[in-house]
Amino acid sequence: MSTRKPAPARAAAARQGYHHGDLKNALQAAASKLLAQRGAEAVSLREISQAAGVSHAAAYRHYADKQALLADLAEAGFRDLAGINRQVTAATRGGPLEQLKACGRAYVEFGVRQPHLLQLMFGGVITGWESHAGLAQASGQLAETLAGIVASGQASGDIRAGDVGDLTLSAWSLVHGLALLIVGRRIPGMRMDAAFVKHAAAQCTTLLIEGLRAR
Amino acid sequence: MSTRKPAPARAAAARQGYHHGDLKNALQAAASKLLAQRGAEAVSLREISQAAGVSHAAAYRHYADKQALLADLAEAGFRDLAGINRQVTAATRGGPLEQLKACGRAYVEFGVRQPHLLQLMFGGVITGWESHAGLAQASGQLAETLAGIVASGQASGDIRAGDVGDLTLSAWSLVHGLALLIVGRRIPGMRMDAAFVKHAAAQCTTLLIEGLRAR
DNA sequence: ACCTGAACACCGTTCAAGT
DNA sequence: ACCTGAACACCGTTCAAGT
Numbered sequence: 001m002s003t004r005k006p007a008p009a010r011a012a013a014a015r016q017g018y019h020h021g022d023l024k025n026a027l028q029a030a031a032s033k034l035l036a037q038r039g040a041e042a043v044s045l046r047e048i049s050q051a052a053g054v055s056h057a058a059a060y061r062h063y064a065d066k067q068a069l070l071a072d073l074a075e076a077g078f079r080d081l082a083g084i085n086r087q088v089t090a091a092t093r094g095g096p097l098e099q100l101k102a103c104g105r106a107y108v109e110f111g112v113r114q115p116h117l118l119q120l121m122f123g124g125v126i127t128g129w130e131s132h133a134g135l136a137q138a139s140g141q142l143a144e145t146l147a148g149i150v151a152s153g154q155a156s157g158d159i160r161a162g163d164v165g166d167l168t169l170s171a172w173s174l175v176h177g178l179a180l181l182i183v184g185r186r187i188p189g190m191r192m193d194a195a196f197v198k199h200a201a202a203q204c205t206t207l208l209i210e211g212l213r214a215r
Numbered sequence: 216m217s218t219r220k221p222a223p224a225r226a227a228a229a230r231q232g233y234h235h236g237d238l239k240n241a242l243q244a245a246a247s248k249l250l251a252q253r254g255a256e257a258v259s260l261r262e263i264s265q266a267a268g269v270s271h272a273a274a275y276r277h278y279a280d281k282q283a284l285l286a287d288l289a290e291a292g293f294r295d296l297a298g299i300n301r302q303v304t305a306a307t308r309g310g311p312l313e314q315l316k317a318c319g320r321a322y323v324e325f326g327v328r329q330p331h332l333l334q335l336m337f338g339g340v341i342t343g344w345e346s347h348a349g350l351a352q353a354s355g356q357l358a359e360t361l362a363g364i365v366a367s368g369q370a371s372g373d374i375r376a377g378d379v380g381d382l383t384l385s386a387w388s389l390v391h392g393l394a395l396l397i398v399g400r401r402i403p404g405m406r407m408d409a410a411f412v413k414h415a416a417a418q419c420t421t422l423l424i425e426g427l428r429a430r
Numbered sequence: 431a432c433c434t435g436a437a438c439a440c441c442g443t444t445c446a447a448g449t
Numbered sequence: 450a451c452c453t454g455a456a457c458a459c460c461g462t463t464c465a466a467g468t
Contacts, residue, residue: 020433041256041340044460055434057463062432066461116339122399123338124331125256129400140403166418169393169402173419177392178384184337185344187384188355203381204388211426235452259441270453272444277451281442 039116071132078138096153104175105201111179286347293353311368319390320416326394
């Protein structure tokens with residue numbers, strides 16, 4: 001047993017409404033949960049604070065404003081998505097075109113799994129990305145991950161020659177657009193179930209690799 | 216001369232702060248202008264009402280709530296974009312693939328010209344599309360316009376066989392994703408000028424027609 | 431150093447009252 | 450029928466004050 005008693009001390013502090021211990025993470029967790037439930041515009045900072053068990057002004061000790069907290073959530077989303085891409089790439093056998101296909105499907109599935117998070121990451125709610133360094137960096141890492149797959153495909157001769165940035169942008173645009181059209185429910189006659197997502201992702205990524213394939 | 220004097224009567228009414236004449240259109244115009252300047256989340260209904268020269272409660276005589284007004288703007292955006300697609304299609308010679316290419320570029324240019332409107336149309340700010348019948352219809356018409364080009368390309372033998380909905384979704388996803396990535400400034404090293412937009416649209420639509428081309 | 435509670439200026443929405 | 454002004458319940462943000 002340790003001589004320090006952090007848990008009881010924290011509990012006592014919480015009882016008297018003081019010292020949260022790790023409020024920043026608690027705010028993130030509460031915000032993430034509420035975001036997933038109702039979307040960024042429908043959740044207030046006061047509600048997040050309440051869910052974290054502190055007064056509505058306490059968040060300002062850890063975040064400059066509401067946007068800074070949302071930016072943290074978006075950043076985590078970008079890191080998560082980039083990680084998924086790396087993982088899927090590593091786990092997929094059959095060459096770069098199959099990897100790209102698998103990543104595209106994973107990208108769309110990520111969006112369907114967390115629609116409100118995807119909207120936050122790309123929907124224009126967060127302004128002033130310059131002031132959130134980590135967010136811009138995480139977003140850039142996602143782009144780099146995709147570019148890496150394209151570059152390796154060119155090196156192996158599976159993907160045709162051309163500027164890596166241009167080809168990556170095309171591939172990214174396709175899966176990104178599909179994910180947002182699905183999440184935004186803009187596709188007529190769409191049933192938003194796993195089968196449709198799987199089908200649509202397969203169709204789109206097939207077109208993609210037809211366009212990218214070396215000939 | 217008519218015996219009725221609508222214009223002076225309206226002016227007199229306006230002087231005493233009553234009877235706007237065509238408040239609904241005035242609200243739309245004011246909202247559209249403010250949306251273009253600062254985006255949907257940064258503009259309040261009170262501000263729109265003030266810009267239209269009425270009290271902050273007057274808008275509720277014409278719109279159920281703020282969302283209904285925003286839905287009207289989004290609907291106009293969808294109709295505008297669908298009209299642009301039809302116009303570009305009619306004006307482009309050289310077959311369906313060239314038409315699709317031209318529409319893709321026009322789609323991206325529309326987004327770059329009106330980034331806040333594009334975000335409103337697709338960014339998830341408007342919830343409950345079911346309650347805005349005109350909006351859902353206008354969005355559907357845009358999809359139909361795109362599907363029409365794909366179908367005519369199949370009829371002429373330029374576009375390969377396959378489900379029209381699937382091929383249309385792929386084409387739409389590509390240009391839609393590109394437009395949103397550009398507007399959202401998510402492309403590393405991007406310069407958001409006309410030359411880049413032209414270049415990126417050309418690259419992406421080239422990949423698209425390679426993937427769609429009959430072989 | 432970290433949090434609270436009151437305060438400020440806003441916001442969307444409602445509603446009785448005016449013409 | 451159409452609009453106003455007051456009112457209500459919220460919100461983001463600030464700040465003196467508490468421990």
